[in-house]
Amino acid sequence: MIQLPCPWCGPRNVTEFRYAGERTPRPDPGTATPRQWRAYLYLRRNPCGVVEENWYHTAGCRRFFTLHRDTASNAVKETR
Amino acid sequence: MPEKGGGKPRRYSAIGLLRHGLTDVDWPRAWRSHPLKDRYDVVVVGGGVHGLATAYYLAKNHGVRDVAVLDKGYLGGGGSGRNTAILRSNYLTPEGVRFYDRSLTLYRTLAADLNFNVMFSRRGHLTLAHNDGSLRTMRWRAEVNKLQRVDSAVIGPREIAKLVPYLDVSRDVRYPILGALYHPPGGIIRHDAVVWGYARGADALGVHLHQDTEVTGIDVASGKVTGVRTSRGRIATPVVVNATAGWSTLISDMAGVSMPVSTFPLQAAVTEPVRPFLDTVVVSGTLHVYVSQTDRGELVFGASVDPFTSYSTRGSLDFAEGLAGHVLELMPALSKMRLLRQWAGLCDMTPDFSPIMGPTPVGGFYVDVGWGTYGFKAGPVSGETMAECVANGRTPELISAFGLDRFADGRLVGEKGAAAVGH
CATH class of the missing domain: 3.30.9.10 (D-Amino Acid Oxidase, subunit A, domain 2)
Incomplete structure (x- = not known):
């Protein structure tokens, strides 16, 4: 099992967290076309390498945070 | 290397089994290896059940035999050899049920069709x-x-x-x-046998199977596919079918096609x-x-x-x-x-637990991807419909709901209720 460094609680087992998906830039809902909005909803970079993603610490501080993880090795690079 | 005596593998039969059992002669190889040509009519990326079935039905149903199947590892080493080999067609949407039931129908007679148990x-x-x-x-x-x-x-x-x-x-x-x-x-079925059966069947019809051949790039000129770069050299081709699982985003990225995967x-x-x-x-x-x-x-x-x-x-x-x-x-x-x-x-x-099949905005670049947790059972029907799609240039009715454009148009085919865990 891998551990994730929660910025508030420190390193914890990944089972304490809920994966909240890859970070995708959100277009302005007021001006975005349906096509742009659906691209935001559905299209993902899904790289085999470092990805910026959101996590939620369900069994801890119950806060969202962002981290950079290498999807090939699951090694965590950076948290914010 | 081609086998002696014409090269095509002999048909398996009860008499052949008896003869091999009595004489202890080695079985001939089920498929041949060929040198990589610098041009093919169709290049299929991914040597699993989907890619091999696509190549097999292209040759068998449509007479398109100048086909290469490329795999970066060995045939059936990805999802085709890692699934739990369960077959069923009790899905949730009418589109899904019709599609998977056609696959089950093909599976029922597959042993006789491929001359492979x-x-x-x-x-x-x-x-x-x-x-x-x-x-x-x-x-x-x-x-x-x-x-x-x-x-x-x-x-x-x-x-x-x-x-x-x-x-x-x-x-x-x-x-x-x-x-x-x-x-x-x-x-259930023997998943390796399905892969080997399709590989042997495709090979007998003239398809070239290239293992240990990794695709490193796809050449696109003025919106159309012109070739594939591989670890063993470049192949010129007007048609590329992405039939990979796990790596489908990376292969589509090479052609400049974004994926909801x-x-x-x-x-x-x-x-x-x-x-x-x-x-x-x-x-x-x-x-x-x-x-x-x-x-x-x-x-x-x-x-x-x-x-x-x-x-x-x-x-x-x-x-x-x-x-x-x-x-x-x-x-x-x-x-x-x-x-x-x-x-x-x-x-x-994929967001709706249905596959992504058919043409893409890049001419000649077809996808048969997004197979989530339900790809193996759909192998035969995917091969059949993708072959038809590539050979005729028209998307068959059976897979018309599964196009890549459905995400931009908001016409999702929600199969989560039937595909999320039940295999």
């Missing part, structure tokens, strides 16, 4: 309901299935206990079994072999587990996908622990069984 065992498929919500979905699925003439019905605990005597159907457990969706035509590992495990006692496939969506017994007697367990994306196929102990707990909840008698091994495969999940 694929060991299809039609043993019935049970999806258990542990709460009112899932029972409601089962009834919904049963009605959709019946309308499409698929044998499927909701049955109660008494009938379940008759079909699977080892199942704990008592009411005083954490997840009591309230009913099940019973699908008699479902079953996220890659998750899915873990499975197998026990030591025991005497036959389980002659149905048992699935529990609530407990995230499915169980079947192979012809060798091993119990094959599968689960849902891991909780976060990854390209790593490393197994985890917490998976094995969770799986064991869930299996014992269903069948307490298995507590002394020992796990032999566990593994993971990569699943390309």
